[in-house]
Amino acid sequence: MASLFHTSIAARSTAVILAIVGLVGIVFLSIAIALTERQAGADQQARLNELLETVQRTASIACFLSDRQLADEVALGLISNRTVGAVTVYAGGERIAHRGRTPAAGAASAKPPEPLVRNVVSPFDRGDIVGQIALVPDAAEIRNNVLAATRFISLLLAVQMVFTGAAVVAVVIRFITRPISRISARLHELRAETGQKLEIPRGSETDEIGQLVRDVNAMVDYLVSILGEERGLRLLHEIEEKKFRTIFEHADTGIFLLDESGRMISWNPAFAQFFGLPEPSASQGLPSMFADLLGEHRDEGAMLISRCVVERKSTGQDFRLGGAPGLPKRWVSVVLSPVEDNRIQGVVNDVTERKRAEEAAQELAVTDRLTSLGNRLAFERRLERMIDASSRAPVRRFVLLMMDLDWFKQVNDSYGHHAGDEVLVVVARRLENAVRKSDFVGRLGGDEFVVLLDGVHDRESVERIASKIISAVGEPIAITGGMRANVGASVGAAVFDGGTATKDDLIRRADEAMYQAKQSGRNRYRFYEDTVSL
Known part of the structure; x- marks a missing residue:
């Protein structure tokens, strides 16, 4: 029953409604009983007063005449009413009649009720009191009447409460709890x-x-x-x-996963091939840290991981790997991206071909296509680096030789531009052979060449190299068609000794020295007069 009360809305609602109806009914029933008792007592009192009013005239004659027989008839008439317990008639202060009812068992010990006394006036003068009637109510009978009325009212109220409660319960069950119970059962299924x-x-x-x-x-x-x-x-x-x-x-791309410390978590077969590692299913021998796979670039790899973790954004860098045993040297591009759970996802691509293409493009950008020597851009870059190095170390000197071919125009005019190109190529090779491998040889365009002699400390060395160049260039050159071409070289030398001269200053000085060589009869060298002596 208790389980049904806790699990059934209908049972719980019915019990609560009946409890409320019962409680309200008891309260109202108590009030109704009290009011009924009061009203019944008042009604009985009114009836007794009406009885006294009824016999007032007869009692007036009996008391005026002191007629005991008539007074006894009055008392007998009053005592015939069940609510009257005793009647006494007085005339002139003397009792002339008395009638009483034998009290019921148990009522004799009860305190008798207060008598109801009514003065009797003269039938001829209403101001003259000739006697009294004392009427004692029958308390037991009155109580029985009140109880009967109370029981009737209580029964009506009880029946009303029962039917009202039942109706409310029926309405609640019919329109509320039963539909909800059915909905609940249907929902359960x-x-x-x-x-x-x-x-x-x-x-x-x-x-x-x-x-x-x-x-x-x-x-x-x-x-x-x-x-x-x-x-x-x-x-x-x-x-x-x-x-x-x-x-x-x-995928051909290497894919891997790291924790925030750079420790390897997982990787795909392409990644294993990049670094010569075991397959992902066999991790024996795998370095615990990704940076260790980069060899001499370990520190750069650790910095890349740290930057990705701190900045929480993708970072990347290219690394040149020495190659694992049995693998060639290669360039790889590493891109790291932060992902959830404080992990890092990495992608590795082989960019060796791209790097080679870039290097080839860079080489082409600084190479003279005809002679394969350095071009003007290569010369200017090399000159700037040498000036910067000499400025930081004043004891380190270098010399710029600027050379222009003599009688080259005659070769072009006599044998054609194709022959001129052949002469330029041969001159380029002879210049390379005349200097050290550490020295720079370049062609600025046309028949103009430059040589940068690094680390030269005495004038005699420069003169010896310049003479060697002039001698090598002056040798006859075989050209297509079995012909021979003869050219010479005018060389101008400018020395950089760590002073304040700029790149343009040095080029201008060498060019002026070369012009002086040409003016002096060609096929010879000259030093710029304003430079510091070697």
């Missing part, structure tokens, strides 16, 4: 994922219960929609996961 819905109870189409059912059905529709979306997302996730797994395992 409902399989929302199949799209099942609740039926609105009959008669509740427009009330709160009907609205509740509609809300539940709307929630079921939403749940079915959400479940459908979730199934779709789960299926899509599985497809994407398989796709990612396929890409991860078969």
Whole structure:
């Protein structure tokens, strides 16, 4: 029973309603009994007064005449009423009649009620009191009458409360608890994922219960929609996961995962091939830290990881790896990106071909296509580096030789530009052979060449090299068609000794010295007169 009270709305509602009706009924019944008793007592008192009024005239004659027989008839008439317990008639202060009822058992010991005394006036003069009538109520009879009236009222109220409570319980069960219980049972059996819905109870189409059912059905529709979306997302996730797994395992790009300290967590086969590691399923011999795989670039790799963790954004860098045993040297591009759970996702690509292409492009940008010597850009870069190095170390000197071919125009005019190109190529090779491998040889354009002699400390060395260049260039040059071409070289030398001269200053000085050599008869060298002697 206790379990039913706690689990059933109908049982709990019925019990609560009956308890409330009973409590209210008891309160109102108590009030009704008290009011009924008071009203019944008042009614009895009024009846006794009416009886006295009825016999007033007869009692007046009996008392005026002191007629005992007539007074006794008055007393007998009054005592015939069951609510009268005793009647005494007085005339002139003398009792002339008395009638009394034998009290019921148990009533004799009770305190008798106060008598009701009425003065009797003369039938001829209402101002003259000739006697009295003392009427003692029958308390037991009055009490019985009051109890009878009270019982009747109590019975009516009890019946009313019972029927009212039953009606309220029936209404609550019929219109509230029973529909809710049915909805609850239906909900318990409902399989929302199949799209099942609740039926609105009959008669509740427009009330709160009907609205509740509609809300539940709307929630079921939403749940079915959400479940459908979730199934779709789960299926899509599985497809994407398989796709990612396929890409991860078969991609040419190395993919790996690190913790925030740079420790290896997982990697794909392409990553293993990059670094000559075991397959991902066999991690024996795997370095615990990614930076260790970069060899001499270990510190740079650690810095890259730290930057990714601190800045929480993608970072990347190219590394030139020495190559694991059996693997060639290569360039790799490493890109690190922060992901969830404080982890780092990395991607490694082989960029060796790209680097080679970049190096080739850079080499082409600083190389003279005809002679394969350094061009003007290469010369200016090399000159700037040498000036910077000499400025930091004043004891370190270098010399700029600027050379222009003599009689080169005659070769072009006599044998054509193709022959001139052949002469330029031969001169380039002879210049390279005339200087050290550490020295720079370049062609500025046309028949103008430059040589940078690094670390030269005496004038005699410069003169010897300049003479060697002039002698080598002056040798006859075989050209197409069995012909021979003869050219000479005018050389101007400018020395940089760590002073304040700029690149343009040094080029201007060497050019002026070369012009002096040409003016002096060609095929010879000259030093710039304003430079510091060697």
